[in-house]
Amino acid sequence: MNFDKQYYEKYYQNPQTRAVSPTEQRQQANFIAAYLKHLDIPVHSVVDMGCGLGVLLKSLQKALPKSRCIGVEHSNYLCENYGWEQGSVETYSSKSSEPFDLVVCNDVLAYLNKKACAAAIRNLANLTQSALYLSVVTSQDMDICDVQRTDMRQKLRPVSWYQHHLNKYFVNVGGGIFLKRPLAFAVWRIARA
Numbered sequence: 001m002n003f004d005k006q007y008y009e010k011y012y013q014n015p016q017t018r019a020v021s022p023t024e025q026r027q028q029a030n031f032i033a034a035y036l037k038h039l040d041i042p043v044h045s046v047v048d049m050g051c052g053l054g055v056l057l058k059s060l061q062k063a064l065p066k067s068r069c070i071g072v073e074h075s076n077y078l079c080e081n082y083g084w085e086q087g088s089v090e091t092y093s094s095k096s097s098e099p100f101d102l103v104v105c106n107d108v109l110a111y112l113n114k115k116a117c118a119a120a121i122r123n124l125a126n127l128t129q130s131a132l133y134l135s136v137v138t139s140q141d142m143d144i145c146d147v148q149r150t151d152m153r154q155k156l157r158p159v160s161w162y163q164h165h166l167n168k169y170f171v172n173v174g175g176g177i178f179l180k181r182p183l184a185f186a187v188w189r190i191a192r193a
Contacts, residue, residue, distance in 0.1 A: 003075035022055045028106075029059030032133050035177055036102065039185055041130050043067050043101040049089045049124070050074065050108035054082055060104070067101070089120040092127070099129040109136045109162075110155055117157075118165055125169035125180070132170060132178040136162065 020028075036043055043064050048057040051071035061069045072092055073084040085092075089108050094100065103124055109117050124132055139156040163172075170178035172193040179185060 003077065025055040026059040029056050029063050031175065032102070032104075032177070033060060033063035035175055036131055039173070039179075039187065041101070041179075041185055043130075045098070045100045045129075046070070046102045046104065047072060047092075047094070047100045047127060048104040048106070049087075049092065049127075050105060051084055052078065052106075054084070056104065056106060060102075064102075070100075090116055090123055091119075092123065094127060099127055101130050102133065103128045103131070104133045106133070106135045107137065109134075110138075110157070113155065114157070114161075117155075121162075121165045121169070128169075128180050130180055130184065132180070133176050134166070134178055135176050138162065 033043070044067050046057070046060055046064065046067050046069045048054075048060070048069070048071050051057045051073055054071050057069055057071045061067065071082070071084040072087040072089075073079050073082075074086075074088055076086070078084055079086045089105060090112070105120075105124055109120055112120055124134075137156065138159045141156075166172070166178060169181055171181060171183055171187070172178050173187050173191055174193050179187065
């Protein structure tokens with residue numbers, strides 16, 4: 001799949017066709033930061049796997065001003081034009097030996113086949129010290145998905161497929177936030193999805 005200038009203009013920049021607005025991405029970042037603060041999870045390091053134009057990552061940097069934030073992209077176009085680190089969600093490893101307090105993987109996994117996606121989830125677990133923020137469109141989202149603004153070349157798998165792979169490494173605490181197993185932070189079971 002070619003993640004070039006035209007792809008990012010269509011799904012990120014053009015107000016008529018973009019999947020999500022910069023305002024929505026800023027709200028998303030504020031939610032992530034507020035929820036982790038509410039759970040009393042310190043965030044000193046963040047990596048955004050598939051950071052796109054970096055709106056969410058830059059918003060997280062503002063919401064978590066003491067954290068070190070790194071953007072990683074597969075796209076040559078974005079790495080050349082935005083200065084992101086080149087990498088794949090399946091194989092990227094941190095230059096430091098420490099995992100990240102927060103890993104973000106927003107609308108990346110559905111572009112991978114099942115084998116690559118399972119490898120990516122294992123790698124996300126390796127990269128995560130405390131929390132993962134994950135968003136991915138599934139086959140059960142078609143009733144709420146705007147197909148005019150969603151890249152329908154994605155591989156739509158059922159929620160249960162993701163749950164099976166994620167539950168090995170994470171506990172879903174809602175809102176797209178997954179905490180690394182074993183839980184180092186107290187979260188009432190009623191709040192776990």
